[in-house]
Amino acid sequence: LPVEPCSIVLFGASGDLTRRKLLPALYHLYQAGQMPEPFRILGVARRPYTDETWRDELRTAVEQFGRPPAPSPQDWHPFAQRLFYCQGDLDRPETYERLAARLQEAPTAQLRQNLLFYLATKPSQFSQVVQHLHQQGLLRPRPEVGWQRIVIEKPFGHDAASAHALNETLARYASEEQLFRIDHYLGKETVQNIMMFRFSNAVFERLWNRDTIDHIQITVSETAGVGDRAGYYEEAGALRDMLQNHLLQVLALITMEPPVSLDPEAIRDEKVKLLRSVRRYTPDQAARHVVRGQYTAGQIEDKPVPGYRQEPRVRPDSNVETYVAARLFLDNWRWSGVPIYLRTGKRLARTVSEVRIQFKPTPHVLFATLCAPTPAPNAVTLRLQPREGISLRFNGKVPGLDLRVRPVRMHFDYNAEFGAYTPEAYERLLRDAIAGDPTLFLRRDEIEAAWAIADSLRAGWDERPLSQTEFYPAGSWGPPAADVMIAATGHSWHEPL
Numbered sequence: 001l002p003v004e005p006c007s008i009v010l011f012g013a014s015g016d017l018t019r020r021k022l023l024p025a026l027y028h029l030y031q032a033g034q035m036p037e038p039f040r041i042l043g044v045a046r047r048p049y050t051d052e053t054w055r056d057e058l059r060t061a062v063e064q065f066g067r068p069p070a071p072s073p074q075d076w077h078p079f080a081q082r083l084f085y086c087q088g089d090l091d092r093p094e095t096y097e098r099l100a101a102r103l104q105e106a107p108t109a110q111l112r113q114n115l116l117f118y119l120a121t122k123p124s125q126f127s128q129v130v131q132h133l134h135q136q137g138l139l140r141p142r143p144e145v146g147w148q149r150i151v152i153e154k155p156f157g158h159d160a161a162s163a164h165a166l167n168e169t170l171a172r173y174a175s176e177e178q179l180f181r182i183d184h185y186l187g188k189e190t191v192q193n194i195m196m197f198r199f200s201n202a203v204f205e206r207l208w209n210r211d212t213i214d215h216i217q218i219t220v221s222e223t224a225g226v227g228d229r230a231g232y233y234e235e236a237g238a239l240r241d242m243l244q245n246h247l248l249q250v251l252a253l254i255t256m257e258p259p260v261s262l263d264p265e266a267i268r269d270e271k272v273k274l275l276r277s278v279r280r281y282t283p284d285q286a287a288r289h290v291v292r293g294q295y296t297a298g299q300i301e302d303k304p305v306p307g308y309r310q311e312p313r314v315r316p317d318s319n320v321e322t323y324v325a326a327r328l329f330l331d332n333w334r335w336s337g338v339p340i341y342l343r344t345g346k347r348l349a350r351t352v353s354e355v356r357i358q359f360k361p362t363p364h365v366l367f368a369t370l371c372a373p374t375p376a377p378n379a380v381t382l383r384l385q386p387r388e389g390i391s392l393r394f395n396g397k398v399p400g401l402d403l404r405v406r407p408v409r410m411h412f413d414y415n416a417e418f419g420a421y422t423p424e425a426y427e428r429l430l431r432d433a434i435a436g437d438p439t440l441f442l443r444r445d446e447i448e449a450a451w452a453i454a455d456s457l458r459a460g461w462d463e464r465p466l467s468q469t470e471f472y473p474a475g476s477w478g479p480p481a482a483d484v485m486i487a488a489t490g491h492s493w494h495e496p497l
């Protein structure tokens with residue numbers, strides 16, 4: 001995509017996201033020749049940096065969080081010359097006046113008019129910042145000259161009603177085309193590959209339906225605990241933090257109908273249609289199909305770790321879930337009756353994200369009486385991370401005089417095939433936002449449809465404290481209640497590959 005010269009404004013310029021993700025990504029894009037020429041980056045935050053001290057701080061951040069090798073002075077210098085800092089409090093109109101003045105210092109009209117605002121701020125500040133930008137004349141909903149875009153990142157509200165209210169407020173100051181809502185999972189190569197895998201191979205897509213697929217499991221597990229994010233996590237929990245966004249996005253890509261074209265709206269229309277087909281549960285149904293959990297003290301990689309309630313800044317009687325598992329049904333022609341299991345949690349046995357498509361057994365098991373053991377049904381596993389790849393399980397005859405069967409695997413491994421380099425999710429997403437391609441960003445109706453699902457899954461939680469079978473020791477695969485839930489439909493959790 002052609003990229004036009006522009007200025008990128010980072011609100012929250014002294015924060016963690018800027019240091020860990022955004023700046024390293026922008027630096028790597030620059031190194032790869034993917035940034036427009038010319039461009040400028042303007043950081044806005046409260047801390048009293050100068051251009052020079054902010055640049056130094058960012059150099060350390062790129063060394064620490066970017067891909068090696070660390071930038072040499074020759075590489076860093078030309079990039080650093082494009083970094084500028086504007087100190088200010090996001091609550092105050094003067095900050096935006098100063099920002100406007102600094103933007104006006106740019107030498108070309110495109111740098112003054114093409115503006116990408118990245119709100120790496122608290123979500124409670126989104127509306128306010130956008131309103132100030134609008135009042136300052138920096139955001140024109142239908143720009144006659146140049147373009148202005150806003151990038152924001154979750155949480156977009158904490159339920160359907162608050163997400164709707166946020167969208168309404170944003171819509172007062174910016175058009176939907178100007179809003180780029182990030183779900184960083186969509187920036188991952190392996191997640192983008194889901195569409196490529198499904199719609200460029202005739203072999204799989206023909207089988208991708210209720211006739212041949214028995215069930216689907218989507219697992220996103222992490223060994224990490226809540227870390228220093230308890231303030232946020234106590235308000236969010238696993239369902240809002242992960243399932244409402246990342247897992248439902250993966251689900252949509254795995255199960256949606258083929259879009260009519262690669263037009264961004266065609267793809268997003270299919271995702272919304274799919275999300276709307278997810279069955280909404282009454283509180284009684286939710287109690288049968290959804291399980292939450294919370295980690296207690298345990299061991300991760302042989303080291304003892306505390307339970308969630310003992311983590312700093314977590315309430316000692318917190319009922320916030322650090323794990324959620326759900327059985328979903330899609331009420332549409334393709335998937336009617338096929339259970340789809342989602343699970344995600346912190347302090348689980350391993351860090352892995354994968355999708356497992358479990359096929360039905362053959363209609364008649366020819367070898368069942370002769371063969372030991374019985375052939376296992378086929379499965380396709382999409383390894384999203386780490387050890388990215390795809391694997392197909394099928395049965396083979398064990399060489400020998402007796403008839404013995406064994407499941408074998410065909411593996412596609414990203415690193416072996418394509419080399420280790422894959423762009424970081426933020427590189428891809430920032431590049432697309434600069435180029436104005438909204439395909440990998442969430443549209444308003446998508447967010448609201450996903451919240452409607454999340455709200456129905458958590459129905460009844462707030463009234464009920466966690467029960468004994470909902471706790472799990474750190475380092476395990478989750479609470480016993482999740483095993484009971486999946487067993488009710490005759491399945492069990494697959495240990496990820």
Ligand code: BG6
Pocket residue numbers: 222241242353
């Ligand atoms: C974030 C969540 O969106 O995704 C975190 O807020 C989680 O809690 C993270 O750890 C996982 O992302 P990744 O890319 O490491 O799988």
